[in-house]
Amino acid sequence: MTLENKDKSEDLPDANINHVCGSTDDYLVSIMRILTPSRLLRRSSSALPLLILALPTFYAGAANTTTPDSVAPDRVDTLQEVVVNADMPLATRQTLSGKELQALSTTSVADALKYFAGVQIKDYGGLGGLKTVNVRSMGAQHVGIYIDGVRLTNAQNGTIDLGKFSLSSMESVELYNANRLERCQAPSEFASGATVYFRTRRPTRDSLSAQFKAASFSTFSGKLNLQTSRRGWQAMLDAEALHTKGDYPFRYHSEYEDTVGRRTNNDIRYYRVEGALFKNGFSSHIYYYYSERGCPGGIVRRLSDKYTNVGREWDSDFFVQTSWRQTLGMHSILANLKYTNEYLRYCTDYPENQNTAKVDNHYHQNDIYSSLSYACAPTDWLSVNAGYDFRASWLSADLKYFSAVRRHDQKAVIAADLRRWGFRLAGSMLYQYYKDFTQMHTGAAKPLKRFTPSVTLGYEGRGFRVHAWYKKIFRAPTLNDLYYTQAGNRNLKPEYTTQWDIGGEYTFAQGQWNASAQLDLYLNKIKNRIVCLPIKGTYTWSMMNYGYTFCRGLNANLNGRVNLADWNLALITSFTLQRDLDRTDPESDLYNRPICYSPTFSCGITAIAAWRTLSLSVSNLYVGKRMWSYADPEDMLKPYSNVDVKVDYSLQFKKKYTAGVTLEVLDLFDVQYEHVPRYPMPGRTLRLSLTFSI
């Protein structure tokens, strides 16, 4: 195989690199090794061309974008063919990375995740709305979100708003159903039903990039990205500011209404600054985000705009984390440390708001997290992983009848990974212990102690890989679930998910042609769902364990790519066929009825065509009809098809400067659609970006 230039190395999805080399700290080492002519790496008995490792999670290599890393130098390093012997990944996973990621029209990480099979995004509308991700219908709180291997957490509500994270500093986005199954992992990585990993890009050279963006609905943003790489250290600084009115038009047109309007109280203003520092197995990340936004309500019948339900929210999120991973012979060690501070203010005390209580509440969260894991591979067919996590979270708020709560969350895991004759068997047992402390007059919830297992069996050979896995896990009730004034219920049980999956993938690579196909059949059961419902016969709402869901589905990905001289063509597709059934009450009319908001079919198709530094990408995301209530067959969200188009061109001059321009049209055909009824999404949106890089 010939690598055409140095930057190609960055295009390798690093998840695959990890499987080549076993762990993150080997990442750069592996790249250096790959770039060393004629160097062969031998780690296992399976011999596969390196490029196969980049599949099935496929990258659209030559779709040039204007970020510093993607600027193609004119120097071409021609290397000899490199063959790497490595394990195929065992986990069920999907990846978007490098330029493939940048070829998509995205404003936040949530936009990227919607291209994965089995993923549903819940979006309360527009730029400022809460965006959460739901994998295989388990619910947002069963999805663990990790940045550089360390989990993002929110002890208050357990939900991560993906709208707060930008893709501009990300190298890859990976979705793993069940576990990632690396050699050395922290216990918290085993503790969610599905895991999403964001990996920060590691700089390989010095660069400075500035970007200005203007878009529809009075949206303006500026971004600055600084990267440096010296003496084995890599550092990144990324800063962004955005302001938008978000006053997009919408229309509800049906037999019973023809409502036309503009979204109000949908503005957002945010600043984000983050930096990262790397050296070999050491990585650290610092992040700060501040926003003020309107919280628009549902579009309901009103006689005029005189009274609106105004709520506004201020967020301030900060975290600093560091991770150190080291492998010495058969021993590997991983240590993580993190501190998080989050502040939220929610205010409804405005004259035009006549419908709700006038509140002005402030919530403060502090969270420290530490983790130590050890892995040992005494033979080439066995590795064992043991780890311990400790997290302490504090939540205080000026709610009435509320006192500060402290939560201690401890996890321990032991995992083993056996591989022989192409077979691989991985199993883990996770122990979790939660204990809360509070002076609240309801008292603290009883400590929660549980063991949960997972098992994966795989076989690989001749480009094929098959796997089957089982995982049982729970989500602990959050502090809001347990203690929120006049809603919390300290007697809640954990919400359990049990997953089974069987699937396989095939990869093909010949010359300039690459293709991959992946298929997974799965079955999930969720019991003791934690929901907020009005209490029987009273007028108050409370968190309750209510609900049992049975879900069967199929996820498929088909990808292909060809490089022809200056042309690069790629096609990325994902399909989901799913049936979620309510199995809560056999006596109820709702028994075996489909779960609300869950489409039976959805798919994403992205086509990318690139010629030198000019690229065109077209994406189509189709989501089938979803019912949103059981009461009436017409309570149905209509299917929608969103077509996004992105044209990108970059020009290099004086050998070290690059200027780029990107034009995007989101929702090309101005399809009016909703994720949540009466929360309209923006229609056609134009976006123009100008980038200058050194």
Added chain:
Amino acid sequence: MKKFTCLRVILAMSAMASVLSGRAVEEKLIILDEGMWQADNGRVSYIEDGSVVSNSWFRDVNGYKLGDTPNDIIQINDNLIAISVNWSNIIQFITPEGKAVAATENVPNNRRLASDGRYVYVSSYGHECETVNGTVKFTKGYVAKIDINDFRVVATCEVGYEPEGIALYDGHLFIANTGGYAFQEDHEYERTVDIIDAATMRKVNSIDTGVINLYGTMSQSGQYLCINSPGDYYDIDAAGIIFDCRKALDGDPQPFVVMPYACTYNCTTTDGSFLAIGSRYSYYTGEYTFNYLTIDPGLCIESGGAEGIENRLPGTMVNDIMSMTSPYGIYQNPYTGMFYATDAGSFAGAGVLHQWDPQGNYIGKNGLYINPGHFLALKPDSWNSGVGTIVATPASPDDDNAIYDLLGRRVATPKKGGIYISNGKKFICR
């Protein structure tokens, strides 16, 4: 289940037959389905003679939707009905045929309604009202008086925080204050029933009941009110109040009795009693307990609560309601004597209307829409045609084999093909 489906089919066929034959409709019932908050799917169900004519009646008649979270419905006079659509900030006026007549948004966050046939009185949690004299602002909640000649607010009166139940007796309005935002706002729960002179819209008295959060349905039987207090769900338990408006107007310093029972959902019966389904909940234990009451308000007041309160409902109603998932309302049709209760189920599916005959014998159920909880019975056709008054016949041990029609009227000679009830069971006369 199958039995009820059959019943629905039979009743629907019966209703259809009555329409085709031009037969008078004896049971006309409107039920508000609150829908889901901010989903703009509040609806109106309309039932005739035991079968659902439509679960989107307002929309069918008018071609547009009612709005978000309808909260109360009253009949103003023979030609006009008012519906408070809380989250839409609309008070919608319709005819008994469902035709929209007018709507006003001048009373935002409207809650409950009362009327003397000339004016509509509305309680509101809001702090602002658009009146004929301009915008009026309030620190607490208020009551607005709407003239049905032009549907404008002609007067207002500030009351306690978050006023809920409203009733009219002897020219005075009685307002149950909740202070229900107390767990969010900087004030305490209310404990008062405010009394307003309806003519002048001036507060004439405020009765401290000693019980907080007077929230929920407030039924009226002549001079008596049945008021619920859910407590604060922590330290203060739920309770119920029987309030004597006459005594209050006469200056009695304590014109009420506090009962150690919740009256979460309550209604007035044709014999002047109150029926109540009560539920108590504690955030400490996460548990709730129910009580089911029949209250003779006169006896209760006279005895200071020692008498007149019975832990029962007519017939099989207690057992039937106990088997519901989420009771959401109870009602007796004043014209036919039929009893109804709704079950909101999981709050995401269609609610269910259960029906009993005047003796409390279960008849059947009908599917409605989401969160059905507010009732209004209209006059039967026979009342308008002067056929006569229908009075619920009390059960008697001697009447074991008595035969009643679906409206609860005793029938001496059942007609062939008709549906009747005897000993609590339906049958078709062949």
